Amino acid sequence: MNEIGLSLDTVWMLLAAMLVFWMQPGFALCEAGFTRSKNTANILMKNFVDFMFGSLLFFFVGFGFMFGSEGAGFIGAPNWGDLSFYHGDLPVEGFLVFETVFCATSATIVSGAMAERTKFSMYLVYSACISLFIYPISGHWTWGGGWLCNDEANSFMMNTFGAVFHDFAGSAIVHSVGGVLALIGAKALGARRGKYASDGTSRAIPGHSLMMAALGVFILWMGWFGFNPGSQLAASGEVNRIAISHVFLTTNLAAVAGGTATMFVTWLKYGKPSLSLTLNGVLAGLVGITAGCDLVSPLGAIIIGLVCGIILVFSIEFIDHRLHIDDPVGASSVHGVCGVLGTLMTGLLALDSGVFYGHGWGFFGAELFGVLVIDLWAAACGLVLFYGIKVAHGLRVDARIEDEGLDVYEHGETCYN
Numbered sequence: 001m002n003e004i005g006l007s008l009d010t011v012w013m014l015l016a017a018m019l020v021f022w023m024q025p026g027f028a029l030c031e032a033g034f035t036r037s038k039n040t041a042n043i044l045m046k047n048f049v050d051f052m053f054g055s056l057l058f059f060f061v062g063f064g065f066m067f068g069s070e071g072a073g074f075i076g077a078p079n080w081g082d083l084s085f086y087h088g089d090l091p092v093e094g095f096l097v098f099e100t101v102f103c104a105t106s107a108t109i110v111s112g113a114m115a116e117r118t119k120f121s122m123y124l125v126y127s128a129c130i131s132l133f134i135y136p137i138s139g140h141w142t143w144g145g146g147w148l149c150n151d152e153a154n155s156f157m158m159n160t161f162g163a164v165f166h167d168f169a170g171s172a173i174v175h176s177v178g179g180v181l182a183l184i185g186a187k188a189l190g191a192r193r194g195k196y197a198s199d200g201t202s203r204a205i206p207g208h209s210l211m212m213a214a215l216g217v218f219i220l221w222m223g224w225f226g227f228n229p230g231s232q233l234a235a236s237g238e239v240n241r242i243a244i245s246h247v248f249l250t251t252n253l254a255a256v257a258g259g260t261a262t263m264f265v266t267w268l269k270y271g272k273p274s275l276s277l278t279l280n281g282v283l284a285g286l287v288g289i290t291a292g293c294d295l296v297s298p299l300g301a302i303i304i305g306l307v308c309g310i311i312l313v314f315s316i317e318f319i320d321h322r323l324h325i326d327d328p329v330g331a332s333s334v335h336g337v338c339g340v341l342g343t344l345m346t347g348l349l350a351l352d353s354g355v356f357y358g359h360g361w362g363f364f365g366a367e368l369f370g371v372l373v374i375d376l377w378a379a380a381c382g383l384v385l386f387y388g389i390k391v392a393h394g395l396r397v398d399a400r401i402e403d404e405g406l407d408v409y410e411h412g413e414t415c416y417n
Contacts, residue, residue: 016230038405071145109178179336257305258285
């Protein structure tokens with residue numbers, strides 16, 4: 001029976017990994033649809049690069065950085081392609097694949113915010129850095145058994161908060177890291193030509209295909225059923241069967257609540273229900289529920305989705321109109337703002353430890369501290385990375401290339417002939 005259970009758990013983990021990999025074309029379609037047709041080949045190429053580079057770098061080095069040294073210290077030891085150091089219950093090859101698709105997701109988030117004006121050669125550099133160092137190190141602190149999730153009685157988190165940081169599938173570790181990097185990268189890069197008038201007024205630059213963007217969001221929604229329930233890493237046994245079923249339900253409820261909230265907010269605010277913003281509202285709910293999908297009730301999931309869907313509209317407007325940071329797909333709001341919100345609301349709505357259920361502020365404090373530390377790490381790395389590239393080599397393509405499209409100049413071909 002143990003062998004059958006292990007086989008079921010392995011198959012479930014690999015199936016979930018396939019679903020998370022399926023999010024890669026979802027991101028590609030979503031980003032391409034929200035941007036102009038002259039840059040489509042460039043965007044598709046970058047999404048392939050994220051997974052190609054991410055897989056190689058995570059296999060050779062990043063996996064060890066994240067899970068090596070048994071979670072001790074700032075960073076694990078590089079594994080140089082050797083997987084023998086890992087001694088978990090599930091096959092190490094399958095676990096590596098599962099973690100690889102998460103790593104690629106974090107890198108992909110950044111590409112949308114910096115679309116339509118980034119040098120492809122420099123994109124290769126910062127995508128590699130995210131997969132090699134930035135994501136694995138924050139992952140080492142958390143999923144790698146590190147200091148943020150160490151539940152020993154004398155650990156820093158237990159001594160300080162009486163609880164450890166909890167992020168079930170990556171609202172903070174994957175999404176807020178990607179969102180913070182996206183915000184800093186877009187700021188360092190500067191706005192697209194013609195985005196802001198001389199008086200600072202923001203001008204809309206519509207994407208070329210809402211059909212493509214909508215299909216991308218549907219694919220991402222489907223992939224999230226591997227992203228969240230798959231993080232249980234087990235399907236056998238009554239507890240695990242209940243757990244993945246519960247996570248499926250909370251994930252879907254948050255998504256529909258996020259999309260519904262955004263639809264009605266845009267209807268009231270702008271006079272028409274916006275499809276493009278509603279698509280991001282669905283993603284906002286999915287990002288928000290990712291941290292606490294195992295701990296909150298179905299009602300709690302709906303509340304998280306509603307809050308993220310509402311805040312999203314105002315966050316996108318604030319970043320665009322007030323901060324004058326040009327994020328073509330809203331990645332910094334969807335993944336950054338809603339990733340932080342979802343992590344914090346887990347501290348409020350968790351059934352067994354949340355503030356709203358009479359369990360005090362200890363767990364909420366752990367969530368607040370954890371997401372703050374993780375995002376400060378991402379911000380510090382982003383500032384050094386993007387502004388370092390900008391000074392040393394330049395991040396941005398020439399004005400003529402931006403005006404005529406990156407496809408021909410960067411790749412020698414166009415998506416639409």
